[in-house]
Amino acid sequence: MTNRQKDxxxxxxxxxxxxxxxxxxxxxxxxxxxxxxxxxxxVEINGRRGVEPTRYGDWEAKGILSDF
Known part of the structure; x- marks a missing residue:
């Protein structure tokens, strides 16, 4: 423990x-x-639902994944 001053x-x-x-x-x-x-x-209209995929460095759409 540390000794701290108290008022x-x-x-x-x-x-x-x-x-x-x-x-x-x-x-x-x-x-x-x-x-x-x-x-x-x-608010984005007709955008993807869920977490923003570009934040994590990749994108998946219809089973195809591409890295940026």
Whole structure:
């Protein structure tokens, strides 16, 4: 176990963050807010069902498989 400092109420004392860490956390929070505010992507009409096959580097249609 590690010996962590605790405050008067027994909660762990947070670590001091470096300026780079604070900047990274602020940038990540900004990206999360932008992603949440982004409009929804359009739904594909007459597209394939299931997982996007191009994500996995291959495509199968009617029993024929081809690698990209």
């Amino acid at each position: 008067d109420e027994g909660a762990p004392v947070p670590k001091k963050l470096t300026p780079a860490a604070r900047r990274a956390l602020a940038e990540a929070e900004l990206r999360r807010r932008e992603a949440d505010a982004a409009p929804a992507r359009p």
